[in-house]
Amino acid sequence: MLRIHGYAQSINVRKVLWTCAELALPYEREDWAGPFRSTADPTFRSLNPVGMVPVIDDDGTILWESNTIVRYLTASRNRHDLLPDDPAPRARIEMWMDWQASDFNNSWRVAFQGLVRHNPDHQDAGAIERSMVTFAGMVGIVDEQLAISGGYICGSQFSAADIAIGLSVHRWRSIPVPKPRFDHVDRYYERLCERAGFRQHGRDGGP
Numbered sequence: 578m579l580r581i582h583g584y585a586q587s588i589n590v591r592k593v594l595w596t597c598a599e600l601a602l603p604y605e606r607e608d609w610a611g612p613f614r615s616t617a618d619p620t621f622r623s624l625n626p627v628g629m630v631p632v633i634d635d636d637g638t639i640l641w642e643s644n645t646i647v648r649y650l651t652a653s654r655n656r657h658d659l660l661p662d663d664p665a666p667r668a669r670i671e672m673w674m675d676w677q678a679s680d681f682n683n684s685w686r687v688a689f690q691g692l693v694r695h696n697p698d699h700q701d702a703g704a705i706e707r708s709m710v711t712f713a714g715m716v717g718i719v720d721e722q723l724a725i726s727g728g729y730i731c732g733s734q735f736s737a738a739d740i741a742i743g744l745s746v747h748r749w750r751s752i753p754v755p756k757p758r759f760d761h762v763d764r765y766y767e768r769l770c771e772r773a774g775f776r777q778h779g780r781d782g783g784p
């Protein structure tokens with residue numbers, strides 16, 4: 578049985594949970610990080626030396642990094658509709674996933690910590706404003722892509738990249754301040770809400 582290590586409210590753990598829903602894959606989950614057991618625990622560090630959730634143990638295959646796990650689960654279960662074998666379409670999906678993990682993910686950090694988590698370390702109004710401007714710029718890029726892509730981030734078909742991008746879009750919508758409106762992103766969000774996995778782990782899974 579697949580084991581997932583990580584608390585269910587983590588955006589990165591939710592990528593894995595949503596993927597499991599898409600694959601109808603049963604799993605057991607252990608709470609680690611966030612308000613639960615510290616990832617500094619040597620047991621956890623033996624699974625992931627960088628001390629972050631999610632981690633999976635798939636019958637002895639131990640992996641960390643959420644987007645890598647999403648790709649591994651879809652590929653190992655032969656879900657070529659979500660992640661094709663063909664190098665070019667596959668790379669286009671990986672490209673959006675890599676951008677999500679590196680640039681998009683980093684843009685919201687200060688705004689999210691300050692405005693949603695009310696983290697006392699992130700209450701500098703100027704820094705929050707700068708983070709919101711960068712975040713909005715990146716949601717604007719997603720909006721432009723959706724205007725030409727055909728419904729999902731890499732085309733007319735839902736793919737593994739939508740799991741990463743979709744949760745980032747959900748995070749954008751969860752920030753409780755007036756924001757620029759992006760019509761293609763709004764329609765994308767409604768399209769994602771047609772999927773049970775997104776409703777559970779995105780829309781209703783926390784900010």
Ligand SMILES: N[C@@H](CCC(=O)N[C@@H](CS)C(=O)NCC(=O)O)C(=O)O
Pocket residue numbers: 587588589590610611616628629630631641642643644678
């Ligand atoms: N690049 C990593 C980032 C993972 C990450 O930032 N995980 C957070 C939770 S969302 C974490 O483990 N934080 C440590 C903690 O809460 O103790 C991934 O995509 O898996």
